[in-house]
Amino acid sequence: MHSIAQKEFVSTLRDKRFLVLSVLVLALLLAATLVGRASYQTLQQERQLAQQTVNDQFRHQPARHPHRVAHYGSFAFRPRSGLSLLDSGVDSFTGTSVFLEAHQQNSVNFSQAQQSGSLIRFGEMTVAFVLQMLVPLLIIFLCFGAFTQERETGTLKLLLSQGVSLRQVAWGKILGYSRAVALVVAPALALAAALLFGTEEFTSGTDLVGRLGLFVLSYAVYFFLFIVGAVVVSAVQASSRAALVTLLGLWILGCIILPKATANLGATLYPAVTKAQMDADVHEEAQHGINGHDPQDQRSAALKAGLLKKYGVDSEEKLPVSVGGIVMSESEAYSAKVYQQHFADLNATYERQNRLSDWVGLLNPYQAIRPLSMGLAGSDFAHYVHFQQAAETYRYALVQRLNALQTSMGYGDKERKLDAHTWQQLPLFAYQAPPLGWALPRLLLPVAALLLWAVGLSWLGLRLISNSRLA
Amino acid sequence: MNYILEAKELRKEYPNKLALQGLNLQIEPGEVFCLLGQNGAGKSTTINLFLGFIAPTSGAAFVNGMEVAANPLKIKEHLAYIPENVMLYPHLTGLENLALFSSLAGFKYKEAELLDYLHHAGLPAEAVRRRVGTYSKGMRQKVGIAIAVAKHAKVLLLDEPTSGLDPKASNEFSQLLTQLSTEGTAVLMATHDIFRAKEVGTRVGIMREGELVDVRPTAALNAQELEQLYLTYMHN
Numbered sequence: 001m002h003s004i005a006q007k008e009f010v011s012t013l014r015d016k017r018f019l020v021l022s023v024l025v026l027a028l029l030l031a032a033t034l035v036g037r038a039s040y041q042t043l044q045q046e047r048q049l050a051q052q053t054v055n056d057q058f059r060h061q062p063a064r065h066p067h068r069v070a071h072y073g074s075f076a077f078r079p080r081s082g083l084s085l086l087d088s089g090v091d092s093f094t095g096t097s098v099f100l101e102a103h104q105q106n107s108v109n110f111s112q113a114q115q116s117g118s119l120i121r122f123g124e125m126t127v128a129f130v131l132q133m134l135v136p137l138l139i140i141f142l143c144f145g146a147f148t149q150e151r152e153t154g155t156l157k158l159l160l161s162q163g164v165s166l167r168q169v170a171w172g173k174i175l176g177y178s179r180a181v182a183l184v185v186a187p188a189l190a191l192a193a194a195l196l197f198g199t200e201e202f203t204s205g206t207d208l209v210g211r212l213g214l215f216v217l218s219y220a221v222y223f224f225l226f227i228v229g230a231v232v233v234s235a236v237q238a239s240s241r242a243a244l245v246t247l248l249g250l251w252i253l254g255c256i257i258l259p260k261a262t263a264n265l266g267a268t269l270y271p272a273v274t275k276a277q278m279d280a281d282v283h284e285e286a287q288h289g290i291n292g293h294d295p296q297d298q299r300s301a302a303l304k305a306g307l308l309k310k311y312g313v314d315s316e317e318k319l320p321v322s323v324g325g326i327v328m329s330e331s332e333a334y335s336a337k338v339y340q341q342h343f344a345d346l347n348a349t350y351e352r353q354n355r356l357s358d359w360v361g362l363l364n365p366y367q368a369i370r371p372l373s374m375g376l377a378g379s380d381f382a383h384y385v386h387f388q389q390a391a392e393t394y395r396y397a398l399v400q401r402l403n404a405l406q407t408s409m410g411y412g413d414k415e416r417k418l419d420a421h422t423w424q425q426l427p428l429f430a431y432q433a434p435p436l437g438w439a440l441p442r443l444l445l446p447v448a449a450l451l452l453w454a455v456g457l458s459w460l461g462l463r464l465i466s467n468s469r470l471a
Numbered sequence: 472m473n474y475i476l477e478a479k480e481l482r483k484e485y486p487n488k489l490a491l492q493g494l495n496l497q498i499e500p501g502e503v504f505c506l507l508g509q510n511g512a513g514k515s516t517t518i519n520l521f522l523g524f525i526a527p528t529s530g531a532a533f534v535n536g537m538e539v540a541a542n543p544l545k546i547k548e549h550l551a552y553i554p555e556n557v558m559l560y561p562h563l564t565g566l567e568n569l570a571l572f573s574s575l576a577g578f579k580y581k582e583a584e585l586l587d588y589l590h591h592a593g594l595p596a597e598a599v600r601r602r603v604g605t606y607s608k609g610m611r612q613k614v615g616i617a618i619a620v621a622k623h624a625k626v627l628l629l630d631e632p633t634s635g636l637d638p639k640a641s642n643e644f645s646q647l648l649t650q651l652s653t654e655g656t657a658v659l660m661a662t663h664d665i666f667r668a669k670e671v672g673t674r675v676g677i678m679r680e681g682e683l684v685d686v687r688p689t690a691a692l693n694a695q696e697l698e699q700l701y702l703t704y705m706h707n
Contacts, residue, residue: 011562
């Protein structure tokens with residue numbers, strides 16, 4: 001088996017057609033890595049600078065009423081994960097920053113896609129794109145003649161007359177082709193690792209090591225599937241041409257048609273409400289709560305009456321707390337609850353759409369590696385939602401803290417201001433991306449799909465090869 | 472008697488063709504049995520059945536007492552095969568091809584030993600480190616002979632092995648076969664070359680339309696008589 005693997009490896013390296021193709025793919029991979037790094041650097045610096053600027057502006061506000069500060073608000077900028085230089089996932093299409101203010105849960109806005117031309121919708125040239133789409137093509141061109149060419153030239157009979165089985169020949173070929181593919185992919189991944197761990201701009205650590213390790217391992221399994229699949233197709237097809245056409249057909253089906261069809265099916269089966277509809281729904285439902293800005297609001301009046309009773313006083317002037325502050329706090333709690341419910345419903349819809357695609361990963365390895373790759377890179381929808389939730393948690397805590405400050409100002413707070421120094425005591429938004437342990441349970445289905453494919457294809461494929469014809 | 476090769480009522484049918492009908496054949500160690508016949512007479516089918524590359528419709532083939540169908544890998548330890556047109560891996564050199572095929576057969580030769588096999592097969596020294604893609608048919612055939620010899624098999628199955636060889640190389644190959652047979656190697660050779668069959672064979676068998684119609688010891692015939700016999704069967 002090792003002799004055959006070595007033969008395939010050496011023959012492949014000496015084949016000019018493979019050399020040209022592999023140099024092209026390697027160049028694309030290296031370019032995508034460097035472009036990914038440059039993009040990461042630019043965006044990360046922009047976001048860090050913007051975050052620092054808004055933080056400074058927030059902390060250096062003059063003496064103000066706390067509720068004005070709550071409306072002045074702040075921004076949360078989403079930092080990019082280190083591995084997003086390899087797989088930018090949905091980052092380009094989701095927003096980068098969210099305005100945090102009182103009474104309002106704003107969307108994360110200003111995605112790259114919003115600010116770029118329509119070409120970005122055709123997909124970016126990322127390392128993940130090359131690994132998911134182009135390396136399989138390289139594998140197809142490398143392996144389609146694995147058995148058909150041996151049969152066509154007559155070398156297979158001579159090979160088998162030496163006492164090796166078809167199964168041994170197949171494994172030898174799979175091993176040899178795997179080495180050749182590793183030779184093409186490894187330099188780009190090594191460069192990415194050097195950039196990730198050799199420069200200061202990335203926060204390296206065991207989490208990043210784990211993510212990168214699993215990223216590489218996942219793609220190794222993905223490529224293995226394509227190699228085994230191509231060798232099996234080559235063994236069962238009558239000619240090299242038929243094998244190539246079959247493999248290209250499968251590539252088009254798996255990498256282009258099925259993902260699009262699944263996305264459309266998901267959107268049809270689980271339609272999501274539009275942003276405008278959701279905003280309208282939230283606004284409408286929030287009306288049922290206390291309106292902090294409406295002095296005529298009956299619920300505010302009831303709350304005020306309750307406070308008077310609680311403190312045993314007969315007028316608002318005698319209360320030790322600001323009624324306005326408590327009303328604001330109650331109003332915020334209610335609107336946040338309404339928003340969270342709608343947000344959870346919307347996310348559940350998106351989750352169902354994504355889940356459908358994940359299940360199709362059991363039929364199509366491309367739809368298994370995609371979510372796995374994005375999830376490990378920290379650029380999938382779940383990581384985006386994690387940021388969104390962190391920003392909302394911070395917003396809510398900040399606004400409620402400001403409401404508490406207002407409450408503590410007592411009666412007549414609207415005529416007074418708090419010292420500028422007060423705002424410097426408030427915590428700033430500091431986002432901590434979730435660790436690998438948080439991401440992994442969400443990726444179990446794609447992991448299981450890839451492993452099932454690997455085991456199933458090896459078992460069934462090698463049985464097919466054993467029973468394939470020689471001549 | 473222990474036969475190294477034996478066919479018992481060996482039959483091979485394809486959907487629209489009877490390739491071999493009830494072949495009975497026994498070959499002893501050291502014997503060189505030449506199968507003569509036109510294209511499609513069943514010579515290559517017989518060799519492929521002994522190699523286990525095709526399954527018989529009925530009957531059985533045996534190598535060193537083992538049934539081929541039941542021991543498809545084990546029997547190949549005793550067989551070496553040279554096809555009519557030896558095809559090798561074009562991106563490897565002659566030396567690398569020989570090393571590969573020998574290692575698959577379980578032999579890890581040193582480079583000097585490999586060079587020796589190639590030299591004895593008649594491959595020019597300047598060609599051994601050249602890629603096989605640049606070889607002529609005759610040169611590939613010589614590497615094929617080296618591969619077969621290096622396997623030290625008990626049986627050589629040869630399907631038109633001298634096809635493409637120049638007369639000198641063919642003659643050297645005949646001498647090699649004679650030497651191997653005296654060392655106990657059995658040879659089953661399919662050929663069109665009546666004179667080569669007479670020269671190296673101990674017995675000749677004439678095949679026609681899938682049937683072994685005559686078997687004669689070569690010692691009992693001269694080349695002209697053998698040719699006459701062959702032509703008689705072909706005309707009938």
